[in-house]
Amino acid sequence: MIRRITLNRPQFLNAYNHVLCDELAAAIEDYLKQDALRCLVITGAGRGFCSGGDISGTEPAHERAARVGVQIGHGVEMRDGMHRVVLALARCDKPVVAMVNGPCVAGGLALALACDFRIASDQARLGDTSGKFGLLPDEGGAWLFPRFMGLDRALKMTLLAEVYDAHEAERLGLVTEVVPHGELEARTMAFARALAGQAPLAVRLAKHMMQRSADISLERSLQDAALAVMITNPSQDVAEGKKAFVGKRKPEFAGR
Template identity: 55%
Template sequence: MPYSEIERQRDDSGVVTITMNRPQKLNAYTTKMCEELSEAVDEFARTDADRVLVLTGAGRGFCSGGDLSGHFEALKATTRRLGHAAVMREGMHPLSRRLFALDKPTIAMVNGPAIAGGLALALLCDLRIAADTAILGDTSGAAGALPDEGGAWLFPRAMGYDHAFRMVALGEKYDAATAHRLGLVTEVVPAAELREHTMTLARDLASRAAVTVRIAKRIMRRGLESTFEASLGDAEMAVVMNNDTEDAQEGVKAFLEHRRPRFEGA
């Protein structure tokens, strides 16, 4: 589909880059942007040749949260009950569910402010590579709003309950180094090196055994919400699916022959 608020690019290695493209608003999301992002994520999910997703923003920002311009006027004009909830159910929440459900690796390339819902989008990715100039946090509480885009679940798991509560209640924002120390960021690199560093990492991930990476992500995600015994059971079933794949056999063969494996995604 043609996009107006995002851009989608794919390179020959199977890395798909989705760019939120409202730079004049620091890529604040709208319902339309969420719909376009959801469609782009769905396309990535169903295309086997697409191996790794990189999510980023155009211009100076990653995503500054929801675009509130005209928001309350639109809610006043509707006759629907629970209008605020409907906006979330039809916009950001379906996108959050899609990103969370992906079993392919995802990387947030945080090039600028990632605030509130923007921070939630970054945390929905497996890895977050931030420019040293990036700012991350949640200002919802300072504006009398809530971390309703998924942050209430994501923030405590990333940084611990106490830090998450303080960030939301006081509306705090952090520089990249502090965000890294708190667990919101995987890695911080100089802004001038952000794209090259992130794409090198993404292409490295794309070169790995695709089925193995996807199964590993699934069982690790499930493990966060299950017992140790249940995780061991998942691992037993996972090896049945994984170890007979051509890539798994190639990996063992390459190890025994002391060479780099040539994975084909099979």
């Protein structure tokens, strides 16, 4: 019921390259297709979550040149790389939880914010370091950061290349919950199991409605709700929820 994806380039603090992006986007898209999977957890191997794009220069030169040999190639590289990942998460109407186990900066922070929830270790550090290298918040950060922090704080973080400890990041709205490092996995997986145990139809429709709400009027949102209840209210899950309530037991939702 729960799928877990681990970014596995620990020697680079899980900085992404084109291979990692291809594999991550494909895994997210596969999660969306499988109804039996009800929650996705994304984390990083080793001591970091994701340090953004790989600027170590370790990729084969001929491969990189083929993608970015001309200026337009840089845009193509982003479009086919982390942009594909962020859009896959944005299109996903099932829950996604980021288990932030360590450094989570620049594109790594954009990746975490593209998830629905962020459970962070108290040893994690989050921020935007792109400015240190003359780079931009080009993985979705320019859209995501202001929506979570407000425009002034997002600009301050990016323009001054600030990185925050987990508790400060929580205060700024970047983190859902902070837990002691040794309890991170147990807490995150318990949270994921709780999400996976909810009624799948209601979860997917509620997420869809809330995602759309920022871009539409109240009237349009209410119209969405009126259409959505035509799916949920007659469902077996609602009947099961009522029976479980009367019987004082935990409901067993089947997504029908």
